[in-house]
């Protein structure tokens with residue numbers, strides 16, 4: 383069996399940076415409180431739990447005088463301010479690309495634009511970006527969800543950083559017809575685009591693709607969707623223990639791709655297991 387690993391794949395710059403900051407803080411302070419899960423990978427979160435990570439659900443749950451951590455996906459401005467009030471130190475792991483999306487949203491709102499975020503309204507990153515908007519805002523997941531009856535005077539559009547380019551482009555091109563004035567910021571991050579391109583290249587070379595990453599990871603789900611849309615048999619697993627031997631049978635060439643929040647050790651473990659098979 384030939385094994386081909388997508389390139390680039392796995393941890394993106396923003397999540398790697400956040401993990402490194404969190405590990406340093408855990409080594410120095412012992413216990414660190416993250417507002418929300420620090421990343422969408424249960425196995426990596428469990429590893430960090432073992433080093434002293436505590437996850438809190440609300441900024442108001444932050445114990446006074448302790449060390450807090452802001453995940454790569456970012457949080458709302460009001461939550462950040464609450465953490466600053468309660469913590470002796472805030473370690474900011476917000477990915478710089480997410481910070482750009484937050485400041486774009488804030489400036490559009492201050493300039494009087496209604497703001498549309500193309501993305502998933504339940505995703506923590508999108509909820510965080512919404513927390514930087516004072517005026518009107520909407521989250522639109524796809525072209526199909528656009529209400530053609532709504533007219534906008536001044537419309538500002540940006541994207542969740544992990545959005546598919548084609549989906550963002552189709553929402554923008556449809557909304558153009560509904561607004562008097564439009565300002566668009568493409569805030570899809572390069573890491574996402576590169577990983578989506580790499581799985582397309584991989585799909586041309588192999589008979590099946592294993593995508594490894596958290597089931598709660600939006601960018602991992604998008605990789606799975608892309609592979610499936612290209613007609614390649616695709617298996618989504620969180621760790622090597624979920625490998626289905628039956629699926630592997632008869633495939634002479636297998637591709638491996640990993641979401642942007644999948645740590646190196648999980649990919650290495652999967653490669654070892656596949657090689658032993």
Ligand code: SF4
Pocket residue numbers: 394395396397454455477478479480543544571572573574601642
């Ligand atoms: S996917 Fe992009 S925006 Fe999101 S954390 Fe990674 S590098 Fe940052």
